[in-house]
Amino acid sequence: MTHTYIPLDLYRRKWIFNHKDLPVTDQDKCAIRPLDEKSAMGVWNQWISNKSSRAEQFTKGDWAAKVDAWQQTEHWQSAWDSEDAGLPEPLAAFIPWPDDAPVYFCYEKYQIIETRWDVFVRNWKCFLFFDDGPLLISPKHKQAVMFEQSGQYKLGLRG
Template sequence: MSHSYIPFDLYKRKWIFNHKDLPVSDDDKALIKPLTDKSAMEVWDKWISNKSSRAELFEKGDWPIKQDAWAATEHWQSAWDSNDNAMPEAIIAHIQWPDDAVVYFCYEKYQIVETRWDVFVRNWKCFLFFDDGPILISPKHKQALMFLQNGQYKLGVRG
């Protein structure tokens, strides 16, 4: 599946990667690729849900609402608030993807950013300026992460 992208400078949420307190290197910015609406829709329909357009609308049959999809619930807010840039340990333990693994950070059906695992790890705090149920997946791997507004995240395996 080949995708089309929104030029970074035209991305309406680009400010999250230009925040003065959480600088993103130019090299990493070059690897943060917002998908066009059409490409985002294709990714969402294929790997997240072909019925619901965002997390709060998931319904029966959508894998993210299956109880057995998620093995553990942990807290991300305190790590996000700290001066340490490291991701929570449980995420690193759960996801052992190669640095160059393609990942999709899926905010909702028409709002998805493609990047690489190592870029996400370095800049995870920026991605979470929007925390209304985004899901991180990698097409070649089964593990998944879902971030919740209450400061928790779920570790799981997608269906």
């Protein structure tokens, strides 16, 4: 599937990658690629849900709505608030993806950012300025993460 991207400078949420307290290198910015609405919809329909457009709407038939899809729940908020830039340890331990694995950070059906795993790891706090149920997936791997506004995240496997 070929995607169309929005230049990061034109992305309406670009400020999350330009925050003075969480600097993103120019090299990483080049690898943070927001999808246009049509491409985002295609990724969402293929990998997330062809019924629901956001996490709180997941219903029967959506893999993310299945209780057994999620293996453990952890907390991300304290790691986000800390001075440590590293991923929360349970998340880092759960995901064995290679640095160059393509990943999608899916805010909702029409808001998805494509990047690489190493870029996400270095800049995960920026992605979480919007924390209303985004999903992190890699099309080549089964592991998935759902971040919740409660400051928790769920680790699981896509069905």
